[in-house]
Amino acid sequence: MFIGYFTERPYQDPRSGYFGATGRSITDLTMSNASYDPKLGAQLYNRYLDEKIYAEEMGFDGLMLNEHHSTPFCMGGVMNLEAAILARITNRAKIVLLGNILPIWDDPLFLAEELAEIDMISQGRLVTGWVRGTGRESVAHNAVAPYNWERFQEAHDFIIDAWTRPGPFRWEGEHYHFRYVNPWARPYQEPHPPIWIPGVMSRNTVAWAAEKRYPYVMLATELEPTKESYGYYTDVAKEHGYETGTQHRGYLFKVHVDETEELAEQAGRKYVQGPSNPFLEGNQGVVRPFIQNLPGLTQRNNLLPTMRSFAAAASRGRAAQHRKENKKAKEQPKPKKFDTYTDQTNKYSIISGTPKSVIPKVKHVLETLRPGSIFFWDGDGAMSHEDSMRSLRLMGSDVIPAVREIADELELKGPFEVDPKTNKPIVDTDEANSTDNPSSHPSG
């Protein structure tokens, strides 16, 4: 089992009025950066980096970062920069990028170089993940929405070539053109860093990931639709002649641990009290469908079962289609109330409690989905540094050891134990090497 830690790194500004239990909601892509305070930004960036260092100390296997643009709910616009810093200031945990938004890169050679450098500085700890991005990202970086999928695939092929094919060579593609591909930086890992694909609802992407045997990480989707989406991955895998295992399945979910149930509820409620985040159920703000669902961004009729989860659908501006799908599936005759903390705790969307109450719920998730890698999404919304640190400490002392035992019982093997490409066990040579490598931490 691979256990990672994630927070979306919200821009938390209590003075903004868009914050806290009584905060106003934000209409996506309408908030001016005139209200951005770089001094506050400086504190927050450093806070989130400090928390990542502590997460490593507490035993997490991976430190997950993500990327969004022109929005206060995620400060990771330049995720690779944070990853490069983590590469230097941490020394054991994998740096998991889920993910770079390939279609918005007009120069993917730059991305290939950046990721190779991160992999080298971290001495082979990079897990790279690639996404297509939402409409927000296409708007923010003005990437032509209808070519999103084509550009994603071509940029992927190009970066793999740039990493693995001896240069110099030419690339004359449909969307990318390079007359001299010969990056003077190659990844530390051979043939290249592992690639994991995160997602929410595009069937195209799941099929593509399954075809390439890339682990697929479902991002905070509800349990049953997630299970069905894994099923779709498995079906595609069978068509390509292999069986899937736990190493192909990843899952991100909201978990907060605290010293008492009261504190846990207090902090857990803060998930939905930060700046509006279309991906944080209960505090999604106003998502404008015509932007999230830009023309040609994804095929209207090729969506995963997660479409039936209102939160996932709404984050993509597909609430109307969600209602239609729901009607078709005859799941619920009436729209359900989704926006309360209690609703989410009841359906395992938020797990918040003491270690004693959290561990059985995490176990339920593991039994239901059987993922080989999981990520605890914590420290988000309006949670303070203190909230995050208390949770991290208890995760380290109680939850992570217990989850490892449960994972062993359930035989949940992660992608560093069983190779998703071959389904064969991976012989761990890192431990032997790590004693030769004490200088990877600056304090060395």
Next chain:
Amino acid sequence: MQSSVEFEQLQIAIPSGDVAYIVAGRGKPVVYLHHSWGSPGALPFHHNLVALGLRTIVPDLPGWGGSHRPAWARDVRDIAILVGCVIDALKLGPVTLIGSGFGGYIATELATMSPSRMSSLILIGAVGLYPEEGEILDQMMLSHRQYIQESFRDLQTYIDHFGEEPEPEIRTLWDLSREMTARVSWKPYMHNRRLKHLLPGVSCPVLIVQGESDKVVPCSVATQSESLLPNSRLEVVPNAGHLVEFEEPKLVSDLVHDHIRNL
């Protein structure tokens, strides 16, 4: 004045695939190129043209409506080239091209690259030039309904044309049209900075029609066009929005008729 003649629905093959079009009337041919959001069919404006003795042809632009999508097209010029193919395939000879909004952009591009196909040009609220003042309204940042509503002079005129809630077919038309628009004109959005260098070479007579209250295309674009096109005339229609030919079909069809009659 409006003709009661039924428009015939036909298809013509060009290298990118079949192009759907409607046609009615006899006389000098005029080809109408629709807005970015597609052609909703024969308009009162089109019937007026027929009644004025013009053979009126309204194609769905290649990639829009019932016309085959050229998935390879990346630029407005690609669509203009294909419209040239339509004119050739229909054996129209030098023709009067009427382009509205985005259709005006295509007509302008075609005029710069293929003047022999054109006897005259009529640009109604046309985009294509980068506005020296103001900005072209960005439909990608608005819902379909908001954008079309802004294209009319006021809300009531919008409702008169599309009702409180547009029909599902119309919403689908808007949705698919926007995708095709994005494929060729996402960036630069609705303009080509090279055009201003080419417009002085367009020698055919050009009528420029601009709604005085156009909220989509700044009036500066029309005045720029007038100053760059050597044989052009600008008509500003008072109290009209971007969709002048929808709002003032008689006035605009009369302007077209006069323009063609004087050729």
